[in-house]
Amino acid sequence: MADLSIRNLxxxxxxxxxxxxxxxxxxxxxxxxxxxxSGCGKSTLLRLIAGLEEVTSGTISLDGKDITDLAPAKxxxxxxxxxxxxxxxxxxxxxxxxxxxLARVDKATVKAKVDNAARxxxxxxxxxxxxxxxxxxxxQRVAIGxxxxxxxxxxxxxxxxxxxxxxxxxxxxxxxxxxxxxxKATMIYVTHDQVxxxxxxDKVVVLNGGRVEQVGSPLDLYNHPANLFVAGFLGTPKMGxxxxxxxxxxxSSCEVQLEAGAKLTLPRQACGQKAGASVTLGVRxxxxxxxxxxxxxxxxxxxxxxxxxxxxxxHVRTANGEQLTIRVRGDFGPAYGQPLELAFDTxxxxxxxxAGVAIDKRSAAEQAA
Amino acid sequence: xxxxxxxxxxxxxxxxxxxxxxxxLIFFPIFWMILTSFKTEMDAIATPxxxxxxxxxxxxxxxxxxxxxxxxxxxxxxxxxxxTVLSMLIAVPAAYSMAFHESRHxxxxxxxxxxxxxxxxxxxxxxxxxxxxxxxxLDSRIALIVIYTLINLPIVVWxxxxxxxxxxxxxxxxxxxxxxxxxxxxxRVLLPIARGGLASTMLLSxxxxxxxxxxxLNLTSSAAAPLTALVASYSSPEGLFWAKLSxxxxxACAPILIFGWISQKQLVRGLSFGxxx
Ligand SMILES: Nc1ncnc2c1ncn2[C@@H]1O[C@H](COP(=O)(O)OP(=O)(O)OP(=O)(O)O)[C@@H](O)[C@H]1O
Ligand SMILES: [Mg+2]
Numbered sequence: 246m247a248d249l250s251i252r253n254l255x256x257x258x259x260x261x262x263x264x265x266x267x268x269x270x271x272x273x274x275x276x277x278x279x280x281x282x283s284g285c286g287k288s289t290l291l292r293l294i295a296g297l298e299e300v301t302s303g304t305i306s307l308d309g310k311d312i313t314d315l316a317p318a319k320x321x322x323x324x325x326x327x328x329x330x331x332x333x334x335x336x337x338x339x340x341x342x343x344x345x346x347l348a349r350v351d352k353a354t355v356k357a358k359v360d361n362a363a364r365x366x367x368x369x370x371x372x373x374x375x376x377x378x379x380x381x382x383x384x385q386r387v388a389i390g391x392x393x394x395x396x397x398x399x400x401x402x403x404x405x406x407x408x409x410x411x412x413x414x415x416x417x418x419x420x421x422x423x424x425x426x427x428x429k430a431t432m433i434y435v436t437h438d439q440v441x442x443x444x445x446x447d448k449v450v451v452l453n454g455g456r457v458e459q460v461g462s463p464l465d466l467y468n469h470p471a472n473l474f475v476a477g478f479l480g481t482p483k484m485g486x487x488x489x490x491x492x493x494x495x496x497s498s499c500e501v502q503l504e505a506g507a508k509l510t511l512p513r514q515a516c517g518q519k520a521g522a523s524v525t526l527g528v529r530x531x532x533x534x535x536x537x538x539x540x541x542x543x544x545x546x547x548x549x550x551x552x553x554x555x556x557x558x559x560h561v562r563t564a565n566g567e568q569l570t571i572r573v574r575g576d577f578g579p580a581y582g583q584p585l586e587l588a589f590d591t592x593x594x595x596x597x598x599x600a601g602v603a604i605d606k607r608s609a610a611e612q613a614a
Numbered sequence: 615x616x617x618x619x620x621x622x623x624x625x626x627x628x629x630x631x632x633x634x635x636x637x638x639l640i641f642f643p644i645f646w647m648i649l650t651s652f653k654t655e656m657d658a659i660a661t662p663x664x665x666x667x668x669x670x671x672x673x674x675x676x677x678x679x680x681x682x683x684x685x686x687x688x689x690x691x692x693x694x695x696x697x698t699v700l701s702m703l704i705a706v707p708a709a710y711s712m713a714f715h716e717s718r719h720x721x722x723x724x725x726x727x728x729x730x731x732x733x734x735x736x737x738x739x740x741x742x743x744x745x746x747x748x749x750x751x752l753d754s755r756i757a758l759i760v761i762y763t764l765i766n767l768p769i770v771v772w773x774x775x776x777x778x779x780x781x782x783x784x785x786x787x788x789x790x791x792x793x794x795x796x797x798x799x800x801x802r803v804l805l806p807i808a809r810g811g812l813a814s815t816m817l818l819s820x821x822x823x824x825x826x827x828x829x830x831l832n833l834t835s836s837a838a839a840p841l842t843a844l845v846a847s848y849s850s851p852e853g854l855f856w857a858k859l860s861x862x863x864x865x866a867c868a869p870i871l872i873f874g875w876i877s878q879k880q881l882v883r884g885l886s887f888g889x890x891x
Pocket of ligand 2: 287288289403
């Protein structure tokens with residue numbers, strides 16, 4: 246069992262509030278990912294859970310037991326650091342067995358556990374080497390192995406892949422996902438890479454400025470961002486934002502007059518805004534189409550295009566200077582400065598009120614379900 | 615014009631020659647001291663100075679007859695090693711807390727410690743002499759051990775602190791999460807990683823203690839007198855005997871020079887072993 250619950254957690258350094266009241270639950274066997282921009286307090290939150298930083302106020306409890314002021318050694322958590330933090334003077338075997346040796350586990354058990362972890366992570370042939378003689382990827386695996394042998398209640402990872410090259414990162418990401426399933430482990434994982442967040446997580450926690458912006462499954466966050474910050478943070482390329490005002494509203498649709506010139510009718514049951522209220526329309530790059538002149542709703546001018554082969558990301562500018570990114574087939578590449586016409590996939594447009602909070606497009610009944 | 619390769623070679627020749635010249639310049643007094651110790655007193659004061667002469671051991675024999683070299687050497691060894699071990703025992707916990715549990719006062723404490731080295735020792739000669747006298751510690755090894763420990767402590771703490779600062783705190787935190795107590799964290803992780811730096815700190819402390827003359831001359835006479843006192847005893851009363859003085863100086867330097875020479879290899883290996891990444 247490993248149920249972690251955090252209540253109104255706060256942390257300040259020298260009077261600066263860094264973590265500003267966080268409530269969070271991590272269920273047994275869940276893979277939870279903390280994402281957020283640099284400096285938002287992800288590592289600090291993880292270190293508070295680990296016990297490496299002292300809590301300013303609030304509580305952390307594990308399986309109903311208050312661990313807020315418990316020493317890190319007593320929490321039964323294992324952490325994998327971004328820098329790996331291997332013990333440079335010990336062989337890989339010693340690195341793996343250090344925690345068990347400290348706990349005075351008998352030799353035969355230690356050997357069995359170390360050999361098992363080495364087998365899972367394919368480290369068998371490296372056991373007698375020192376960390377210095379390993380590649381970055383191998384060191385990473387030793388760091389993970391060091392956590393595995395302890396069979397902790399929760400695995401904590403602080404950007405474990407950020408020092409690996411791109412190919413290795415993809416491979417290790419898959420291995421971590423596999424490990425999570427095989428070990429039936431509870432994991433908390435910090436990253437600023439949203440691909441890692443989307444692919445690994447059961448539950449994503451989006452942090453910003455020391456607060457939780459939104460918690461949910463990856464697709465839930467992607468499809469129903471709670472506010473402008475989450476909408477803009479998740480998804481590459483970023484969601485495009487267009488300012489506008491609400492026009493006519495009825496029970497099944499909602500008109501939006503964009504400052505960029507177009508007038509859209511969104512098929513949504515709830516709009517929540519009166520006519521004339523200013524709103525922001527959010528559209529993901531895949532929810533635009535480039536259409537022949539006269540068939541679309543918005544005129545734009547092509548900026549540079551990024552051609553990836555499979556897709557092309559066209560950056561475009563509207564008449565009033567707003568920037569959008571559009572994702573189209575890889576064989577399409579407009580010239581710089583070329584006028585284009587866009588059609589919106591209106592069913593997938595997001596709407597945010599003046600304060601940046603999302604206006605749910607589902608009806609009240611649907612939301613409850 | 616020189617090609618790149620030629621100019622590289624020229625550069626290395628020039629740099630090599632210069633470093634040899636500087637090294638010889640620094641080594642020359644020691645070389646001359648050793649040379650003089652094998653001369654007769656007449657040869658030693660001859661003008662122009664003699665590079666070639668009939669070597670003799672009479673100075674060394676004379677010293678052996680007149681004073682008990684090994685008693686002085688034993689005092690030097692005992693005092694230097696004890697003071698070094700003692701200052702390491704104090705410096706390691708101090709540096710650990712300053713390097714890894716920094717507080718608002720850490721930087722100031724470090725500077726303040728160093729500032730105590732700015733006071734000339736003679737400024738506190740009187741109080742310390744009187745203290746030793748009233749505690750019955752004149753001419754005792756204990757007094758010198760305590761004093762050497764304390765006067766070297768700022769430098770030792772600073773050195774250990776800088777070596778500790780180079781060690782990523784992650785590694786210690788990993789040990790903490792692995793269940794290590796503070797003692798285990800220091801003893802099984804920190805010290806082994808920093809051992810190269812600790813060894814060079816200890817060597818420096820040994821050398822400083824070995825060569826210290828001010829306090830040993832003022833606070834000891836015979837029973838606790840180290841080699842520096844022996845050297846001094848050959849300089850003053852009966853006028854200057856250059857050859858004998860050179861011989862006794864050579865004898866005083868020899869042990870620490872040999873020790874440094876031997877530990878040099880260990881040190882270099884220890885230092886590169888300490889590399890963390
Ligand atoms: N020991 C500390 N003393 C003072 N301020 C700190 C300390 N540790 C972190 N901070 C501050 O807390 C804020 C959050 O830091 P944190 O390391 O948690 O960010 P992060 O979300 O992990 O960022 P990144 O993605 O860059 O790793 C930063 O503004 C940082 O300057
Ligand atoms: Mg971080």
